[in-house]
Amino acid sequence: MATAGGGSSKLSEWFREWQLPLRRFLARRRSGCAADIEDIAQEVFLRLLRYDRSELIDYPQAYLFKIASNVSAEWAMRSSRRMPHHSEWLTELVDALSPEAQLEREAVDEQLHAAIDALPARAREIVRLHFGDGLTHEAIAHRLGVTRKIVKRDMARAYASLRISLDNLD
Amino acid sequence: MSSDAQIENRRRTAEQAAFWLLTLQSEELSTAQHAELIDWLRESPLHISEMLRASLVQRDLAAFKHWQRIARLDDASSGAVIALHGNPTAAAPNAVAAPTGPATPSDPAARSFPVHHHLRSALLLAAGVAGLCLLGMLAFTRLDQTVLRTQLGERREMTLADSSVVDLAPDSELVVRYRTRERLIVLNHGEALFHVAKNPSRPFIVQAAATRVRAVGTVFNVERGDEGVSITVVEGRVSVSQQPAPAAANSPAESCATALCLGADEQVSISPAGRATSVRKVQSEAEVGWASGQLVFENETIAEIAHRFNLYNRTQIQVLDADLAARRISGIFRVSDPESFVAFIQSVAGAQVAQRDSNHIALGSQARTSNGTVQQ
Numbered sequence: 001m002a003t004a005g006g007g008s009s010k011l012s013e014w015f016r017e018w019q020l021p022l023r024r025f026l027a028r029r030r031s032g033c034a035a036d037i038e039d040i041a042q043e044v045f046l047r048l049l050r051y052d053r054s055e056l057i058d059y060p061q062a063y064l065f066k067i068a069s070n071v072s073a074e075w076a077m078r079s080s081r082r083m084p085h086h087s088e089w090l091t092e093l094v095d096a097l098s099p100e101a102q103l104e105r106e107a108v109d110e111q112l113h114a115a116i117d118a119l120p121a122r123a124r125e126i127v128r129l130h131f132g133d134g135l136t137h138e139a140i141a142h143r144l145g146v147t148r149k150i151v152k153r154d155m156a157r158a159y160a161s162l163r164i165s166l167d168n169l170d
Numbered sequence: 171m172s173s174d175a176q177i178e179n180r181r182r183t184a185e186q187a188a189f190w191l192l193t194l195q196s197e198e199l200s201t202a203q204h205a206e207l208i209d210w211l212r213e214s215p216l217h218i219s220e221m222l223r224a225s226l227v228q229r230d231l232a233a234f235k236h237w238q239r240i241a242r243l244d245d246a247s248s249g250a251v252i253a254l255h256g257n258p259t260a261a262a263p264n265a266v267a268a269p270t271g272p273a274t275p276s277d278p279a280a281r282s283f284p285v286h287h288h289l290r291s292a293l294l295l296a297a298g299v300a301g302l303c304l305l306g307m308l309a310f311t312r313l314d315q316t317v318l319r320t321q322l323g324e325r326r327e328m329t330l331a332d333s334s335v336v337d338l339a340p341d342s343e344l345v346v347r348y349r350t351r352e353r354l355i356v357l358n359h360g361e362a363l364f365h366v367a368k369n370p371s372r373p374f375i376v377q378a379a380a381t382r383v384r385a386v387g388t389v390f391n392v393e394r395g396d397e398g399v400s401i402t403v404v405e406g407r408v409s410v411s412q413q414p415a416p417a418a419a420n421s422p423a424e425s426c427a428t429a430l431c432l433g434a435d436e437q438v439s440i441s442p443a444g445r446a447t448s449v450r451k452v453q454s455e456a457e458v459g460w461a462s463g464q465l466v467f468e469n470e471t472i473a474e475i476a477h478r479f480n481l482y483n484r485t486q487i488q489v490l491d492a493d494l495a496a497r498r499i500s501g502i503f504r505v506s507d508p509e510s511f512v513a514f515i516q517s518v519a520g521a522q523v524a525q526r527d528s529n530h531i532a533l534g535s536q537a538r539t540s541n542g543t544v545q546q
Contacts, residue, residue, distance in 0.1 A: 041215045041216070041218035041219035041222060042215045044211075044215075044218050045211075045212070045214070045215035045218050048208075048211055048212050048218075049212060053208065053209075053212070056208045056212075057201070057204050057205045057208050108230060108233075109234055109235060109236060112230055112231070112234050113234075113236055113239065113240070116234075116240055117240065117241065121243055122243065124240065124241070124243070125242065125243035127231065128237055128240050128242070131231045131232060131234060131237065132234075132237025132238075132240065133237070144243075152189070152192050152193075153189070155188070155192055156185050156186075156188035156189040156192055157185055157188075158188075159184070159185075159187075159188035159191075159192075159224050159227045159228065160181050160182075160184035160185035160187075160188055160224075161181075162227045162230075162231070163184045163188075163220075163223050163224060163226075163227045164177070164180065164181055164184060166227070166230070167223075
């Protein structure tokens with residue numbers, strides 16, 4: 001519905017506010033460690049189990065919001081101890097000024113390039129059209145003469161393949 | 171060490187995670203899908219970590235800059251794409267004439283320059299594809315109601331689906347119930363400042379106890395405490411009315427005769443019994459200073475002020491002396507800086523810190539210092 005698209009930019013503004021700590025962590029992933037992802041996942045999982053299922057389903061937003069903000073707040077505390085220089089991350093990502101960040105970015109791009117090349121042809125085209133050319137799922141479906149459902153399914157499969165090949169290369 | 175079956179299993183989980191991520195980003199979820207997602211997430215921490223990883227893949231793709239080096243799908247139905255492979259400049263006019271003309275991103279002119287790529291990557295990153303954001307996204311999928319809550323010491327600003335913004339003060343709770351005809355907010359307790367997005371056909375209504383505040387596009391503050399409900403308008407106008415009795419809840423829209431109109435810099439308080447004070451002129455910016463991290467006090471008792479600080483901070487201020495507690499002062503303080511308040515009343519009201527540990531400051535008057543002497 002109309003609100004879905006219009007709301008997303010507002011959403012991102014809001015996320016920027018309170019998800020910074022997590023994004024800092026994620027931005028640092030290559031030099032950080034995979035164990036952090038598992039830690040965070042474990043934390044969220046335990047909290048999800050603490051609540052009653054029917055409550056979660058009735059008010060998922062309230063609970064998930066709380067869980068997400070608590071975990072990210074905790075993470076912020078931990079990260080400030082572990083990574084005193086993390087405030088630089090945004091500049092690095094936007095300007096890519098730092099040589100190390102540049103090198104790291106290139107290494108990731110190289111891995112990603114190989115992994116994208118290895119995708120099945122249609123999945124590769126869908127990913128390219130979306131991220132390279134900025135087409136929406138709908139426009140891609142129209143262009144390739146397939147349904148949106150197939151675009152989404154191929155995209156999900158592509159993410160899964162990329163996630164596995166990137167992990168193996170790490 | 172992982173077997174084929176393990177790899178296959180991992181791939182399947184990764185695919186499910188990616189599917190949910192894409193679903194969350196593109197569609198509104200039905201209640202049934204909520205249940206499905208919650209159940210899936212509660213099955214294993216692996217599912218949660220895979221969702222995090224899927225969002226990392228998405229982030230990497232968004233930051234990837236070498237799409238021109240990725241092989242294109244040879245699509246016979248689109249002559250322009252094939253022609254571009256061989257000779258971009260010659261094909262450009264074709265691309266314009268082709269039916270898919272404007273949507274031909276392979277046109278060299280439309281191809282993003284590195285700078286744009288950078289910018290877009292940054293924007294995509296900022297769009298929050300990462301991590302637990304996907305959980306947060308659920309908060310704004312369309313549902314019947316959303317409960318927003320803050321704890322002591324916590325203040326929260328939120329943008330609602332219609333782009334109205336709510337600032338929720340500490341220890342407050344409200345429920346958002348958006349309907350097609352109206353936007354209803356129920357303030358269960360505490361205080362909130364509303365910046366209402368204009369929409370005359372969908373009034374914005376805040377209900378606190380039996381008091382209803384109706385706005386179209388405006389900024390106003392509602393506080394609900396033990397002493398009743400207090401409404402302050404910063405911008406625009408609101409109408410304030412009392413609901414008759416809980417029994418007659420489904421009465422038609424409040425009649426204008428009983429409604430009270432409130433304009434900018436006006437404030438009204440309504441007692442728990444439903445009696446309204448007369449409308450006061452106030453400095454609304456001072457009244458809603460809490461939302462920007464300021465506490466503004468005008469002729470308020472030290473006890474009240476200490477209570478306010480205690481709402482926002484871990485450090486709790488205790489006023490031991492009754493005379494001191496009843497003294498009235500005015501001042502503007504940073505919400506996060508109770509020390510400045512303590513310093514202020516030490517110098518202005520002659521208070522003394524009787525006791526202090528990490529999260530607790532007890533204040534006494536000068537007459538009762540620890541050595542028992544009376545000072546002037």
